[in-house]
Amino acid sequence: MTPGLWTLVIGVCLLAGLLGLTTGMIWIERRLLAQFQDRLGPNRVGPLGLFQPIADIIKLFMKEDWMPPFADKLIFVIAPGIIVVTVLLAFAVVPITPFIKVSDANVGLLFFLGMASMGVYGIVLAGWASNSKYSLIGGTRAAAQMLSYELPMGLAVVSVVMLAGSLRLSDIVNAQPRLWFCVLQPLGFVIFTIAGIAEARRTPFDLPEADSELIAGYHTEYSSMKFALFFMGEYLDIILVSAMVTVLYLGGWHGPLLPPALWFIIKMFAVIFLFVWVRAVLPRYRYDQLMTLGWKILLPLSIVNLVATGAVMLVMR
Amino acid sequence: MNAVQELQARFPDIEFTQQQTGDGIATLWLDSARLREVLSYLKSEADKPYRMLYDLAAIDERARRIPADQPECDFSVAYHLLSFDRNDDIRLKIPLRGEYPSAPSITDIWPNANWYEREVWDQFGINIENHPCLRRILNPPDWAGHPLRKEHPARATDMPGYTLTEESHQREEEGLEVDPESWGLASEGDDVEYMLLNFGPHHVGTHGLLRLILQMSGEKIDDLAVDIGWHHRGAEKMAERQSFHTYIPYTDRIDYLSGVQNNLPYLLTVEKIAGISVPDRAQVIRVLLCELFRIANHLVWFGTFASDLGAMSPVFFTFNDRERVFDVVEAITGGRMHPQWFRIGGVSADLPEGWDKLVSDFLAYFPARIDEYEQIIVRNAIFKHRTKGIGLYTTESAIEWGVTGPNLRSTGLDWDLRKKRPYSGYDQFDFEIPTATEGDSYARTVVRIEEMRQSLRIIKQAMCNMPAVPYKSDNRLAMPPRKEETMVAIETLINHFLAVSWGQPIPPGEAMISTEAPKGNYGYHLISDGSNYAYRCHIRTPSFAHLQTTPILTKGLLVSDLITILGSLDYVLADVDR
Structure with missing residues (x-):
């Protein structure tokens, strides 16, 4: 098999797997939340309620796809697509095992950061195109939030790059065969995870959505599959951030006994579990507090982390 | 003097x-x-x-x-x-x-x-x-x-049938359009053009049908107007066509979260006008149920407040516990949210066999849960950040605006009618009045959490000291009327029949007794002109007074704070609009 064909096969499989996993996330999240909340959760459709996501999707397909007459039609339609596409593109550089990867670009990390930043366009444009005040507030909140959290995220990642000496994600994984970077970079690990939660717009940083304040924030006016695309985007974001945490800090596919792909999946699911757990437990920040946390706490901390890493590396050399 | x-x-x-x-x-x-x-x-x-x-x-x-x-x-x-x-x-x-x-x-x-x-x-x-x-x-x-x-007219049958024509529909729609000036709001300031945001009447954060018109610059609320009345049912008008007895179920629905707590001020007032004294057992049963409903009310408030702040789990925990309260209530009264169980001169029936087991089970179960709520939410750092210093009352401003109940006590004034003007034998119980001094959303939370603990104390005392006397007064005016002599003579039969079907005339008089309901001081101003129904019934509800203070509490804060404040006030729109 030629390398090009292999990449294509992997790419298609990855896409299918991701979409399947996104659907599965509906079940995972609903069941897990139910367990945290003394409930049973969906358990009627199929064994253990496993077919619930399918039922949910059929329901979403059947919903009336209503477009507000006051909306900016073109942008309104494109916006949800942008979110999903950018996140899916970012997956291209994530190495699952040395063999299962689509692109091993030498600027993989930059590509990930770039695509993550692109995602916010989808939200801001959705908020803008809806031409509704609640959506607009949600959209502006999202823009400010993403901006504030991408800086600490980027700076935290720079320390990892310094340790690994490469922007290529497979090199970063290979730099931590035994000792994971979450041990060498505990602060960076925490900052990246927090920023990742904010990136995925999850509690306690779900301000763009903020159901009790803004009804549904940026996707208030959306319905049917366009609405579902936002949810796909959110779930894909969770999976992406979890995968990146695994790659950058948890040693990627490295681990004893079990096959590499399995290790990767186990680690990734552990982070996904953390995401759902946090959602079940925490209240939401207020807009200004979110900003304070991003700019006044996380950003300085990530700079300190960067400087400390550099200093230690200098001394070690 | x-x-x-x-x-x-x-x-x-x-x-x-x-x-x-x-x-x-x-x-x-x-x-x-x-x-x-x-x-x-x-x-x-x-x-x-x-x-x-x-x-x-x-x-x-x-x-x-x-x-x-x-x-x-x-x-x-x-x-x-x-x-x-x-x-x-x-x-x-x-x-x-x-x-x-x-x-x-x-x-x-x-x-x-x-x-x-x-x-x-x-x-x-x-x-x-x-x-x-x-x-x-x-x-x-x-x-x-x-x-x-x-x-x-008080009845729909006295009025022409309702038809929604195209024209009247149009008129209603136009009536909803916001004209900022007529609400005392401004559409532009010195060098800002305000955004006017229509908040409700269908909004997740308003806990019912409430419409706010926010005048905002960015996310900051510069001023707001409150539009109520969406939940108005004409409860006061209904009192003028229902007999004193048959009005009791309507009271249950005024503050629909606190069940029998609604019956109590109404019945105390009727009993005061009619001169009926309620036997001890009935009084203690009333206290027992009232405190159970205080807990039920605070549980709903707590869960929904937490969910307003974005914490999604507590609402499930508290509604779950409220079900346990309702299990006890249901075993005693047969009803759950609206038991309509208190009667003029007593209660509807005696306590069922085994009620004390249910109550003591609940008493054993619940304290640990309150601790857990404190642990997971009240002491949570984000919760504190969101609530401390938000929605400030001072004792003076609270009094100025007619604020009572936990909202007033959170400013440091220990005004509780159960202590200050004991009714239904509350002076016989040993409990404390929790207060706080800050007067903010956090203080209100702390006060209510502690109130649940005090309610447990009262329930325990009521359970252990239940008097063994009749559960209903033998006063002639008590409802439903006594049945012992019904079959003795045609006169007594007619009297019983009239009392049951038409209700009994209450002597002319006027009174207003207030009680310490879960949300604040709650009173019925009743006037009887000697008929079997009230001549005038005015309901003084705490939510009405509290909701009116939203503009002064929210000025200069953010939309998120507005939600915090609305949640922390603990109002119910049915209680506001009656």
Whole structure:
């Protein structure tokens, strides 16, 4: 098999797997939340309620796809697509095992950061195109939030790059065969995870959505599959951030006994579990507090982390 | 020197007419022209002043069957003042003559008179002179007539059938459009153009049908107007067509979260007018159920408050625990949210066998849960950040705006009617009044959490000391009437039949007894003209007073804070709109 064909096969499989996993996330999240909340959760459709996501999707397909007459039609339609596409593109550089990867670009990390930043366009444009005040507030909140959290995220990642000496994600994984970077970079690990939660717009940083304040924030006016695309985007974001945490800090596919792909999946699911757990437990920040946390706490901390890493590396050399 | 003598000494030129009322509150009639100076005197100049405007209501006097012992008039307006220093009330009434009379506005003396006066105009057509924003409050803007006037029909069958024409639909829609100036809002400031955000009436964060019009610059709220009335059912009008007995179920639905707590002030007032004394067992049963409902109410409040702040789990925990409260309530009363179980002169039935086991099981289970709620939410850092310093009352501002209950106690004033004016034998129980000093959303949370613990103490004492006497008064007027002598003679049979089917006439009188409901002080101002139904029933609800303070609490804060404040106030729209 030629390398090009292999990449294509992997790419298609990855896409299918991701979409399947996104659907599965509906079940995972609903069941897990139910367990945290003394409930049973969906358990009627199929064994253990496993077919619930399918039922949910059929329901979403059947919903009336209503477009507000006051909306900016073109942008309104494109916006949800942008979110999903950018996140899916970012997956291209994530190495699952040395063999299962689509692109091993030498600027993989930059590509990930770039695509993550692109995602916010989808939200801001959705908020803008809806031409509704609640959506607009949600959209502006999202823009400010993403901006504030991408800086600490980027700076935290720079320390990892310094340790690994490469922007290529497979090199970063290979730099931590035994000792994971979450041990060498505990602060960076925490900052990246927090920023990742904010990136995925999850509690306690779900301000763009903020159901009790803004009804549904940026996707208030959306319905049917366009609405579902936002949810796909959110779930894909969770999976992406979890995968990146695994790659950058948890040693990627490295681990004893079990096959590499399995290790990767186990680690990734552990982070996904953390995401759902946090959602079940925490209240939401207020807009200004979110900003304070991003700019006044996380950003300085990530700079300190960067400087400390550099200093230690200098001394070690 | 009591308040009446004081007023007579201070205003020798005013002719005060004293009216006897069943509740013992000094009730003075005076000319409406002198009302404002007397009120100002009572509020600010008098020794130990009457600092709170507790209630304000109008009465249509034109249809009384028996003329009351009072100055002749067509309408009257009653101003109910409360003094915390004296622990005393005074009621001033002004007689108004004419078909559509006028009364002076007192909003510059008490800002909280604003909504009450709007209600008086809306419901009675009494014009309020110099009112800042005299528009309908409970009825829709295009409503024809003033519903609480006696000539306004009380039944749908007395009115022409309702049809929604294209035209009236259009008119209703237009009535919803926001005209900022008419609400006292501005659409632009010095160098900003404000965004006006219509918040509700269907909004997740408003806990029911409530509409707010926010005047915002960015996410900051510069001012807001509150539009209520979406949940108005005409509860006061219904009281004028239901017998005293059959009105009880309607009271359950005023504050629909606190069940029998609604029955109590109504029945205490009826019993006061009728002169019925309630046996001890019934009193303790009432206390037991009231405290169970206090816990149920606080649980709903706590869960929904946490969910307002974005924490999604507590609401499931608290509703789960509320079900356990309801299990006890259901075993005792047969009902859950609206048991309508208290009766004139007692309660509906005796406690069932095994009730104490259920109650003690709950008592054993629940304290650990309160601790857990404190742990997961109240001590959570984000929760503290979101609630501390948000929605500040001072004791003065709270009194100024008629705020009572936990919201008042969170400012440091330990005003609790269960202690200050014990009713239903609350003086026999050993419990404390939790207070806080900060007066913010966090303090209100802490106070309510502690109140649940105190309620548990009361429930335990009620359970352990349940008296063994009848659960219903044997007074002739108690409902349902005694059945023992029904079959003795045709006379007794007829009497029983009439009492059951028509209700029993309650002697003429007037009273208002307030209780410490979960949300604050809650009272029914009842007037009987000797009929089997109330001549006038005015309901003083805490939520109405509390919701009116939203603009002053939220000015300069963010939308998220507005949600925090609305959640922390613990109101129910059914309680606001009646």
